[in-house]
Amino acid sequence: MSHEDSNGLPNTTETAAASIPEPVARGPLDLTLLRTFLAVHRAGSFTGAARVLGLSQPTVTTQIRALEHRLGRALFERLPRGVAATPIADDLAIRVAEPLDALAEVAERDRFGADTPAEPVHLAGPAEVLCVRVLPVLAPLIERGVLLRITTGLTDDLLPSLRAGRYDLVLSTGRPRGRALVAVPLMDEEFVLVAAPRWAERIGPDRVAAEGPAALRGVPLVSYAEDLPIARRYWRHVFGTRLTERAAITVPDLRGVLTAVVAGAGLTVLPRYLCAAELASGALVPLLTPEDPPINTGFLVRRAGTADHPHLTLVHDHLVRAARTW
DSSP states (O other): OOEEOTTSOEESOSSOOSSOOOOOSOOOOOHHHHHHHHHHHHHSSHHHHHHHHTOOHHHHHHHHHHHHHHHTSOOEEEOSSSEEEOHHHHHHHHHHHHHHHHHHHHHHHHHHOTTSOOOOEEEEEOHHHIIIIIHHHHGGGGGGTOOEEEEEOOHHHHHHHHHTTSOSEEEESSOOOSSSEEEEEEEEEEEEEEEOHHHHHHHOTTHHHHHGGGGGTTOOBEESSTTOHHHHHHIIIIISSOOOOOOSEEOSSHHHHHHHHHTTSOEEEEEHHHHHHHHHHTSSEESOOOSSOOEEEEEEEEETTOOOOHHHHHHHHHHHHHHTTO
């Protein structure tokens, strides 16, 4: 029975075969097959990979099936839109991405000439995670000739610009909808209710666990924005109630919120990664340790089915690998 892929094209093989035969005799893997595999893994569909590679979809399908037969393993499973990589495919992508990208970089340099300026990679996302997590990880790539152009902003503003081609990659606080963008989970943020020691002592130990929000009355609230987006979510998730307080201080940068609370301005809710050092040193104190803290997954998003230069792919995959330790 014929199926259609995410772009409405007939497709009978955008899924792993029901029964993958035993692997064929061992030998070097064909670099063409690996290159096609990596394009499918990154695009999330055979059709998207075909566009990137300048091949027909049947050719991509044939090459993926040949690689699956060569390995004796299924690499992709069909989804309502596109395909999902199997754990075998994820492991293979990690092993082949860097050497294949290095070869592509050499090929591009030979094609355009050594003196051809590299295209910058335009990366956008929340200022805090870019500065605290992302830039330290990407800094070593500058010696390899990577050029970065960083823009900070909110997900709702950045994703339309990514679709329009203004950015190459966006760090998103949620998974985007639609087929135009491809997202991979990058990191989980656990949110923590914190205050400086003097406020924690004034509130008293274990009072928040016993009394809930009532124990926090009279403590100034420091927030990222006037509508208290992170704190409201914490109140709803942990306390099961609506937050009605008004912020004493708003700072549109969580690093500023952190600084104000460490200085004794009041309490706030922060991602644990951002205040881990202050929690370890005692500069901040957790006011509650819930069994089920609020967690938000951040995604690394790129446009689907677009030809991209080696440095964009290098930045993307370097971030995905590094985020495994975050």
